[in-house]
Amino acid sequence: MKINVNGKEIDAFEGETLLSALKREGFDIPTLCYLEGMSPSGACRICVVEIEGQANLVTSCSFPVTPGLKVKTHSPRVINARKTIIELLMSSHPDDCLYCDKQDKCELLALARKYGVTKRRFSTISRNANMDISSPSIIRDPKKCILCGKCVRVCEETQKVGCIDFSMRGFKSKISCAFDSSLNVSSCVNCGQCVAVCPTGALMENNSLESVKRALESGKYVVAQHAPAVSVSLGEEFGLPLGKDVDGLMVSALKEMGFSAVFDTAFGADLTIMEEASEFAERIKNKGKIPMFTSCCPSWVKYVETFYPDFIENLSTCKSPHQMLGAVIKSYYAQKKGLDPKDIVVVSIMPCTAKKFEITRPEMRGANFEDVDFCLTTRELARLINIFGIDFKNLKPSQADLPFGERSGAGKIFGASGGVMEAAVRTAHYLLTGKELADLKFEPVRGIKGVKKAEVKIGDKKIKLAVLSGLGNAKDFLDALQKGADDADFVEVMACPGGCVNGGGQPFAKNKKAVLERAKALYEIDSKEKIRVSHENKALKTLYKDFLGKPLGEKSHHLLHTSYKARATKDR
Amino acid sequence: MTIQEELKKQLSTLPDFAAKKFVSTFFQGEDPEKIASSLRRENVSKPVIYIGAGTCGLAAGAGRTRKKIESLLKEKNIEAEIVEVGCIGFCSGEPLVDFTLPQKNRICYSKVLPENVEKILDSVFSLKPQKENLLGQFEGEFPWEGVEYLKENPFFSKQKRIVLKNCGIIDPLSIQEYVARGGYLSFIKAITTMTPDEVCDCVEKSGLRGRGGGGFPTGKKWKLAKAADAHEKYLICNADEGDPGAFMDRAVIEGDPHRVIEGMCIAAYAIGANKAYVYIRAEYPLAVKNLKKAILDARANGILGENIYDSGFDFDIEIKMGAGAFVCGEETALIHSIEGKRGMPRPRPPYPAVKGLFGKPTVINNVETFANVPEIIRLGHEYFSSIGTKNSKGTKVFALSGAVKRTGLVEIPMGTTLKEIIFDIGGGIEKGRKFKAVQIGGPSGGCIPESKIDIEIDYESLKSVGAMMGSGGLVVMDERTCMVDVAKYFMNFIQNESCGKCIPCREGTKRMLQILEAITRSRKREKTEDALRRFEGIIELEDLAKVIKETSLCGLGQTAPNPVLSTLRWFRDEYEAHIFDRKCPAGACSEMLEYSIIAEKCKGCSLCAKQCPTQAIMGAPKSPHYIVAEKCISCGNCKTVCKFSAVKVS
Helix, strand or coil, rough: CEECCCEEECCCCCCCCCCHHHHCCCCCCCCCCCCCCCCCCCCCCCCCEEECCCCCEECCCCCEECCCCEECCCCCHHHHHHHHHHHHHHHHHCCHHHHCCCCCHHHHHHHHCCCCCCCCCCCCCCCCCCCECCCCCCEEHHHCCCCCCHHHHHHHHHHCCEEEEEECCHCCCCCCEHCCHHHHCCCCCCCHHHHHCCCCCCCCCCCCCHHHHHHHHHCEEEEEECCHHCCCHHHHHHHCCCCCCCCHHHHHHHHHCCCCCCEEHHHHHHHHHHHHHHHHHHHHCCCCCEEEECCCCCCCHHHHHCCCCCHHEECCEEHHHHHHHHHHHHHHHHHHHHHCCCHHEEEECCCHHHHHHCCCCCCCCCCCCCCCCCCEEHHHHHHHHHHHCCCCHHHCCCCCCCCCCCHHHHHHHHHEEEEEEEHHHHHHHHHHCCCCCCCCCCCCHHHCCCCEEEEEEEEEEEEEHHHHHEEHHHHHHHHHHHCCCEEEEEEECCCCCCHHHCCCCCCCCHHHHHHHHHHHHHHHHHHHCCCCCHHCCCCHHHHHHHHHCCCHHHHHHHHHHHHCCCCCCCCC | HHHHHHHHHHHHHCCCCHCCCCCCHCCCCCCCHHHHHHCCCCCCCCCEEEEECCHHHHHHHHHHHHHHHHHHHHCCCCCCEEEECCCCCCHHHHCEEEEEECCCCEEEEEEEEEECCCHHHHHHHHHCCCCEEEEECCCCCCCCCCCEEECCCCHCCCCCCCCCCCCCCCCCHHHHHHHCCCCHHHHHHHHHHCCCCHHHHHHHCCCCEEECCCCCCCHHHHHHHHHCHHHHHHHHEEEECCCCCCCHHHHHHHHHHHHHHHHHHHHHHHCCCCEEEEECCCCCHHHHHHHHHHHHHHCCCCCEEEEECCCCCCEEEEEEECCCCHHCCCHHHHHHHHHCCCCCCCCCCCCCCCCCCCCEEEEEHHHCCCCCCCCHHCCHHHHHCECCCCCEEEEEEEEEEECCCCCCEEEECCCHHHHHHHHCCCCCEEHCCCCCCEECHHCCCEEEEHHHHCCCCCCHHHHHHCCCCCCCCCCCCCCCCCHHHHHHHHHHHHHHCCCCCCCHHHHHHHHHHHHHHCCCCCHHHHHHHHHHHHHHCCCCCHHHHHHHHHCCCCCCHCCCHHHHHHHHHHHHEEEEEEEHHHCCCCCCCCHHHEEEEECCCCCCCCHHHCCCCCCHHHHHHCCCCCEEECCCCCCCCHHCCCCCCCCCCC
């Protein structure tokens, strides 16, 4: 159908909202509480437009298009309303901008500049609420909260965890955990999806930059490892196109900052595949606990421990790739290099906020030292690069160090939802039949759909697979499992919808396009890789030959596997 | 037609089996007509004493009056039946006690308390009813000589009681009394002889509009929900009644719960819903109690349940209590509350009639709207649409309170003027004071000044003067009320009750309240920014009001600026007096009052100095005292304790 916007005729489709049509046609409509793909909240009121025939201004995010609609997006009435809303928000917002880490990405500040707010129209009142710095992953500063409600909706509707919600009323409204408890004792699973959607600095990751800088100055042997998703996302922080692989630039930058060695967590991923595929084969053979769930996502693991402790035994006992690599660094690598493990500092660069929690788990001490000492998000790495004044885009790319810089394509695709499953299938097939999969590209598990089901024939067995991303989908799956559903033998679960490319620590993306491009880049790297299966990783084979022995052997058990326990929380 | 004849006529419109079932259920016995008549207490053999025991009556002391009556009856060895009834609407006359003696019409006394009830009782039983406290007699076969009829009493003479028909007359806990006066026959008639379309048509043609404040045509809303294609539909009765100053829904549920149930039954049949919720505020325990009993009785007597009267229609009602949030009177917030979520509104479209409770088509109507439905079905749409104005048909119940002589609930035809309500029904301003304004519609409404009280009450006419019908709360104000204080009161209420979801309401009303507080703050406590805010005050208020009205998510925010805008429109001079002259013309804003001691009258007893919380009064004993203005916080203690009227307030 056709609708009239600012005097121009544009196309619109039956059933869509006015905002979706306006955005598609390139109109600049500000939003604060809008979440793509979810039902409109109608909370911020800043997307209002003037519609002929309507007495009041109308929020475009919730208004369905009808043929012949006459819309004005920037009439004086509309601009005045939007400006007033911004002024109202700013007058109950701290004047902290100079010291706020969200400054360059803050949506409220951007709107203030766009709408020319230069006067303090109302006197400042601040909310009476304290910062919550209890969680190793996420920092909450309710004073900066504009109550858009996006964090609540993502936690409640997408992740189905619901550990934060509105409390109190009127001007005293605030977002809090139940009973005002701190985040670390609530049912929060650290996934960071709330951080990813927060328009201001009210929700941020717990910043570890100071610790890493101190480590680099300390004279110790500081090792960096980077997760697969990071190299296809970091470029966005420097204005490079979506999905550009900046692996080489990143390694050079890290070296220039003073890291003694740079490894690729994808090597750890290959290691995880060897252990996990072997574990799965064992369970199938000995009729162990089926379905088996992957355990590389620490948010998912915490979720099971908190909400579904009955399924703890279904989790794989494998640690996540970076934890495995950290343990190997502080044992095998330390020996090889003649270093005292207590002089080694391992820093993981992750697209994830939950990893900051994972490294503090007491079980993560394979070699009698913490496997990983610090964890930085992709965003923090960008900050660090800027602090050191490195001209990122113009660096000469370099390769990650051996032995752990070598990785297969299978290890690289871990960053996308379905990647772990595909990598596992490639190796499991080989381990069980002695033959490679005919087509290494396992299409049914690719894509950003939240629930993917597939079947693979390994020898004469039909193995049922499921790939879930977004904890809400995991909840549905577990509920069905509790009721007796039986449609999977092996399940990959990622807490973040779409996988790690959409992690809580990733560069802030305006829409799904960024996530799609990042995932696409990973699969492209895999397709061009010479070695595409984990079990052919030469360095990995050497590691087993010289040190670990065989998968699930005693050394592996000690260094690379872990245990879980049920968790109680203050709000349940 | 007598009530009995009317009953017979209604029964004759039902199919045989239904009429027979109805009579055998409710008038079980050899002579159903005689049973019905005795239920109506038309011809009693034993005296009946009715006590108005609605919340208003109980608050006035009806409980104590009842105890005293019981002991008096025992003392005097009189056998009489005591019946507790609801509120007839004459709240300022409570406690009301009626008497029906054998062979005598029912007679009504007001302000009956333990102190005077014996005299009244004696006079009535000796057939010489005393004139003092006598309100009037009801119509009947056995008139009292020389006693005015209640319907001629100025409080009642202009009323047309459709919704309040049974309130204060029947025992609300008795389903049989309701039925004996024609109750539930409309519902049975609807499900056995009319199609849902015919019911919707009838209500639409009657012109009934939502009585909760929105004024949306009821029949149209039902038709929208009926047309929605879904297996499950819901009906909700909004009994949250959050407006301060509105208590008609409470009175109707306390005094005649079955009327509301019957209205809901008819509505559910019309739209195709099988389940209904009554969302009632928890602060109405008596209403909840009476409603619970009424629902149980309706179930036990085949009015609620499965396949009601063989029509194939199933229907049941569940009560859900609120938890103290005004915003939960808004329909989408109410729906969320029933669903177990936080009571916050959501954008519309989609409207609840299409997608409501649990995502299903839902009709939400106010208590008063439902209470109108049985009579519309009984008498036909022409009767209802013959009352009222062109666009506002029927009657409306108003809660009249404030500075008038007679306060309470009045049901008047649309088109009655405000002047008639305030001066004829309400009796004018008490204590000889002067009328200043009447606030209509609670925190969403506006004030109407003297120049406009000839206005005919109607949804549209009120909007044209910047007010709103709202739920029908009318608060009359005299010259002692400060209009800025009124605006501040309502804005404070709104700020406390705003759910906090949308920015214009949450942040904007806070700022409007700040400005109003700055305007009414005393000179001494004023901070430096306050002065600037004060001067910018009116302009900023108007600018903010415009944005809040135009962009808020729900009705609470959209109407929040109304009290401010309407008082600014009609009483701008009062605002200016506060801002520029720093005076409150009405003398109500306590912080702006200045206290001083008249030296000639002061005896130097120092009583005031002892009572002053800030030690602001100086003076030697037996000499005139003096108030230090900088220390005075205008609490008024000194004026209260001074025996010589030596304290002057200006």
